[in-house]
Amino acid sequence: MKERRKLFYTRLSENLKKIDFSSKNLKSKVTKGKLELWFNDGMHALINITTFVTHHKKGEFGADVGIIISSGKIFKLLNDTRLFNEYPIYDRERLYVATHHNFVPKHEVDGLYNFYLDVDIEKEVNKIVAHIKNYTLPIVYGFQEDYEFLLTIYDKPIIGIYAGLSNPFYIGIILCLLNNTEDKIDKIMSYACGEHASRYIDFFESDYQLGIKKLKEALIKLE
Numbered sequence: 001m002k003e004r005r006k007l008f009y010t011r012l013s014e015n016l017k018k019i020d021f022s023s024k025n026l027k028s029k030v031t032k033g034k035l036e037l038w039f040n041d042g043m044h045a046l047i048n049i050t051t052f053v054t055h056h057k058k059g060e061f062g063a064d065v066g067i068i069i070s071s072g073k074i075f076k077l078l079n080d081t082r083l084f085n086e087y088p089i090y091d092r093e094r095l096y097v098a099t100h101h102n103f104v105p106k107h108e109v110d111g112l113y114n115f116y117l118d119v120d121i122e123k124e125v126n127k128i129v130a131h132i133k134n135y136t137l138p139i140v141y142g143f144q145e146d147y148e149f150l151l152t153i154y155d156k157p158i159i160g161i162y163a164g165l166s167n168p169f170y171i172g173i174i175l176c177l178l179n180n181t182e183d184k185i186d187k188i189m190s191y192a193c194g195e196h197a198s199r200y201i202d203f204f205e206s207d208y209q210l211g212i213k214k215l216k217e218a219l220i221k222l223e
Contacts, residue, residue, distance in 0.1 A: 005051055005061060007121050009033060012049060015129040024141070035132070037140060043072025045140045047132060054112070062112035065100040065128060067136055067164075069143055073222060074174050080222075081214040083170045085202035095171065096143070098164030104135050105158060135159075147179035155191040162191065162199055169203035173212055177219055185212070 009032050016030045027038040035047040048066045056062060070093040078084040078095070100109065113128055115121060139161060142150035154172060155162050162168040172188035192203035 004059060004115065004121060008051065008061075008063070008115065008125060011122055011125045012128070015125060016132075019129075019133060019137075039072060039144055041073040041144070042076075043069065043074075043143060045069050047136055047140075049128065051115075056114070057117070060114070060116050062114050063124075063128065064112060065104075065132065065136065067096070067098055067103075067139065068094055069096040069140065070094045072143065074143060074171060074178075077174055077215060077218050077222065078167060078170060080218050081211070083167065083202065083211050083214065085167050085170075095166050096139075096161065096164050097166075098161070100131060100135070102164055103139060103159050103161070104131050108135075147175045148181075151175055151179060151181070151184055151187075154188070155194070155196060162196060167202040168192075169200045169208070170211060170215065173215055174219075177215060 013030055013032065016035050019028075019035075021028050021037075025040055029036045033049045033051075037045040037047075039045075046066075046068045048068070049063055050066070051061045051063050053061050072095075075084075075093055075095050084092075100113075101111075108131060109127070113124055115124060138146065138149060142161075150161055151172070153159050153161060154175075162172070165171050169188065169192045172191065173185060176182055176184045176188060189208075192200040192208075197203075
């Protein structure tokens with residue numbers, strides 16, 4: 001198994017290093033099972049690919065892709081306005097934590113990436129990297145510039161980002177304000193009162209209007 005895992009991590013690193021970030025104003029770093037990205041506003045994204053054994057036979061293993069986004073202008077807005085309602089499992093500056101189960105459609109991968117003995121390691125690595133490019137990185141860039149994309153998938157089953165956010169109501173409001181689409185705030189409101197309301201832990205009907213006012217004022221100062 002050690003040789004197969006070694007080949008996995010080697011091919012993974014080689015493929016991650018081939019991703020072209022030249023159009024993005026950032027710093028990137030690839031290490032064993034990790035892709036890290038830093039942006040000008042201080043936002044940090046960690047894409048972590050881990051291997052482990054569950055139901056696998058000798059010589060086999062599974063892989064999981066995780067993503068952690070922390071710091072940056074969105075966190076600063078939450079922090080400056082004191083609207084950061086922290087999940088106990090998150091460190092203070094983590095604003096989004098998820099795995100590929102949360103954003104890769106099930107028809108693409110149903111469960112783990114399984115490296116059974118009859119699975120070609122290079123082909124499966126190529127699939128993981130393709131999913132990182134097609135599903136993970138758009139979320140990362142969404143917190144930087146493509147706010148419309150995040151708002152479009154915000155509360156969708158399977159690929160929605162709301163479940164991985166530390167503060168889904170106010171981050172949704174921030175995305176609307178950054179995207180200059182205040183008309184979408186009503187939709188975030190409907191999400192916070194809808195079928196996934198239990199996830200919107202930072203929404204309180206008694207004071208949300210004051211929170212939005214604080215965010216608008218803080219955004220003007222930030223700009």
